[in-house]
Amino acid sequence: MKDLQDNRLVELLADQSFFGLSAEEGMELGQLKKRFPEWENDFSLELTAAAIGLANLDVREDLPANLRAQVYANADEFFSEGATDQEVFNFAPSANKTIVSPPGASVAETTSGFSFWQNLGWAFAAVAGIALAVNIWTTRFEKPSEVVKNPETIQMPKPELTTAxxxxxxxxxxxxxxxxxxxxxxxxxxxxxxxxxxxxxxxxxxxxxxxxxxxxxxxxxxxxxxxxxxxxxxxxxxxxxxxxxxxxxxxxxxxxxxxxxxxxxxxxxxxxxxxxxxxxxxxxxxxxx
Amino acid sequence: MAQVILKRIASGDKSAVQDCLKTYGGLIWSLARRMSPNPEEAEDAVQEIFIDIWKNAARFDETQASETTFVAMIARRRLIDRLRKINRQPNVDSLEDVLVEPTNDREQDLQVCVEAREAAAAMKNLRPEQRQILHLSIIQGFSHQEIADALKMPLGTVKTHARRGLIQVREFLGLGSDFEKEATV
Structure with missing residues (x-):
């Protein structure tokens, strides 16, 4: 019986590595992991699939500048959650994300609900402009001396371009x-x-x-x-x-x-x-x- | 420096965010473009992936895999989740149409980490049907059912080839513990 369950667990872990699991399969995997806790933190099959996925991956193209700015803004929001003394700085990157992200963007789904103050911040920052927002954000991530030594880290953000x-x-x-x-x-x-x-x-x-x-x-x-x-x-x-x-x-x-x-x-x-x-x-x- | 980025993120070091983007931005962007139906979806996916990385940074264990492979695993999870929501149903004509071996003329130049190079080497040692199914599944992003339809092969057979191939590559990479390797699928 244990072997059967063990095999089923490996089967589910493998399936998960390839194309994910259905809700039912996910629940089944969760239950099996509770029964066999030694598998709880085993990601070896997923890591193997990831390594295969990296084989021959062409990584010559870097992130587009506007997307990089959005990720920075998301990071700032993520790291600042709950830090009341940094709220004023959160306005800028949050606004940047609001402006350039499409309505209902899935990133919003991954973060907790937004407060009134955050929404207010977006409004202020929208007026302040994307350029100022990202500039403020960028300088927060750099020590002052590094900002002077490495000017490329305080690039002015590129405005969102149309497809044309x-x-x-x-x-x-x-x-x-x-x-x-x-x-x-x-x-x-x-x-x-x-x-x-x-x-x-x-x-x-x-x-x-x-x-x-x-x-x-x-x-x-x-x-x-x-x-x-x-x-x-x-x-x-x-x-x-x-x-x-x-x-x-x-x-x-x-x-x-x-x-x-x-x-x-x-x-x-x-x-x-x-x-x-x-x-x-x-x-x-x-x-x- | 690359191997300590996630630890720095896990400890709340915001400066690690820049290093993370610099080191893994291109990799994540490439994975997202490969596994997304259009650039807009890829851009949304990239944002979600980086948030997943911030959240899961503390779970990185350097004794299990390189940081690059761990980041790729986080990225794949999110991209797979998004693909499942799209529920793509490809129209495959015949076995011949999908019997395409990947071209590897720049193989050595393109590997982004040791494990990727070793995985590519391990793939060459697999049986042809295992290699093909892993390629279609992991690199091209097809579901097992889609592959079964394409290859006109029973779903169970596809899954068995895929699992055995994956486990074989895992053993080649030295990932996983002994008790797992003893499990038969």
Missing amino acids: QKRDELLASAKDAVQISLTNPKNEKEIVGDMVWSNEKQRGYARFRGLPANDAAKETYQVWIVDETQDSKTPISGGVFDVDGSGEIIVPINAQLAVKKPKAVAITKEKVGGVVVSKQENVVAIAKV
Whole structure:
């Protein structure tokens, strides 16, 4: 009996390492751990999965500046919780997060409920501006002497850019950025948009004009990057997007794997959520790099 | 310095936050982009991951694994949790379509820590089906059911290959205690 339970426990720990557990499985694992407390703090399978996940991980790209600023702001809030003598400084980073985070952002779910004073702080800080906020925050994290010696730690925060501005910035800053036309596969003379991609930064944007709106409840558009290092039947997914109007739309490309030698791009219509491997039955745009 | 960041965070040293971002920012961003459906989701995930790191810093045990692997484990937990909420259902055509071995032409340059390099080496010693399933599951983020559908393989078989492969890699890395290794799955 003990062996059976032991095996079941290892089974659940392994499953957890791969793709998490359902609520029921999580409860079962909790109960088994109570029965076998020697497993309580055993993370070896999760650590193994993490090590495998790190194998061949391309970490050349650093955090975007705006995201870095948000993480700093979250850290300040996290470390300052309950510290009444530091509340005045909390206004700034909290406001920064409020401004740049989308409504209902999941970070808010991970923190405890916000007080009236914190909300008031956000309001003050919104007026004060993002630049001042992050500057105040940054200097709090540095000893005064270090601030002078290491000016890069008091960078002025970059304002949140629109997707169009991010695209322009990539085009201007990435030396290897390429811009190619996306065309109708049935009529290659008909240009439906363009795509900007930087291999070095592993970032890119697709821009469309007049792409038909899709029914987001039934289907989605999906970007594919055909890479010379990948099997041609399994191009790299660049993410999914929906179109709700007839105007211009710019979509950030989120390649699921490192793109090494891109040779073509395709946009397909797929079922909701996208697919792992496309049948390429409904290709709406293509481009050759 | 990298090995003491989490201890400093656990002790409330705020200056460690900068070192943490500098050391692990790129790693977490890469993991988040790989396991998120779009950049916006990845950005939200990164914020949650760092908060998880602050909360769990005290649980880091340097005798169990490197700090890098521990941080990656925290990141994977959050990313998996978010993926489960999305409940993605891929459309896989055939076994042939997913029989793609990863290309490792820059393998040695890309490993971010010793355990990652050893894990990559251990993967090469696995049976092909184990290696493929671990790759699809851990690196590409597919669920066991999705892999079973893709490979037209019984779910139980997929799970068995995955567990045995994972345990084999764990033993190669020297993680886990003896009583665990004796357990059969």
